[in-house]
Amino acid sequence: MRKKVVRAIRNTSGALAVLILPAAFVVMTRFFCWEMFTIPTDSMWPTLLPGDRVIVNKAIFGARLHRSFESMRAEKPDIRRWKYRGYRPLQRGDIIVFNYPYGRGWGRIAFDFNTLFVKRCVGLPGDSVYAERGVVRVRGVEGTVGLRQNQRQLEMADLSFLPPESRQTIAPDSAYGRWTIRDFGPIYVPRKGDCIPLDTSNVSLYAAAVEFETGRRPWIDTLRRTRLGDSVVTRYTFRENFYFAAGDNTMASMDSRYWGFIPEVFVLGVVTRVAYSYDRKGGGGVRWDRLWRDVSFRGEN
16 A cells, blocks of 8 residues: 555656646746747837737846735835846847836836836946937947937928927926937936936936935925925935837837936846747738847947
């Protein structure tokens, strides 16, 4: 009888291992290595098309793992999460997938676990990003970032035909009234540990980032002093890294040019390939020419 029980346990354990181990491997791979994401819009055209099923590499930048489902709904998910070291930092030109930071309205950063965006990273922490005639550049860096031929479409575009929400840039107030999606900046992308002046000239640019880090929104009092809560401040030291991203389809992409910075904790991973593509709208079925297409080109000219 004892031998039969032992044999039954061994057989059951073996069967369970056959079922559990592959499933555990898939789950672990999805958490720590890569994930699939379907492109819903043409904001990254022509690099990515609607219907592309892309591979998001999490190991490049380092996977994140939430400690509870509650943290996924929090405005500051970094309170309860683990972040694993990747094998390199993000680079300009990387195509990144991230949680949309402004789901509760422009000007306020909040974590939305269910809404993912894909854009090209054009500004790293510490960069000063600007645009001239639609072409995106980084101060002190040679060349441009992104697809220049698409950015040039803005040079001759009549912005008056765009709806009001498409003309509003990251700087919505009158102090930056000259800024448009075609010509803006330079704007400094916050880097952890950097201390910047915070005054009437730039408080509107950094209010959302400061509020995200401190829970308090900076404001200007009647004496034109910058206040954070009840305190008067002249400078602010950032606690987190932020990024600036833009879509390759310059004329049809809602991105950092409109709503601002992306906190580092919101970045899910880097898009490296199109696994396959399906043309749902055009009725053309599978796009065989996009099978396993490499999209890791940095997009710098």
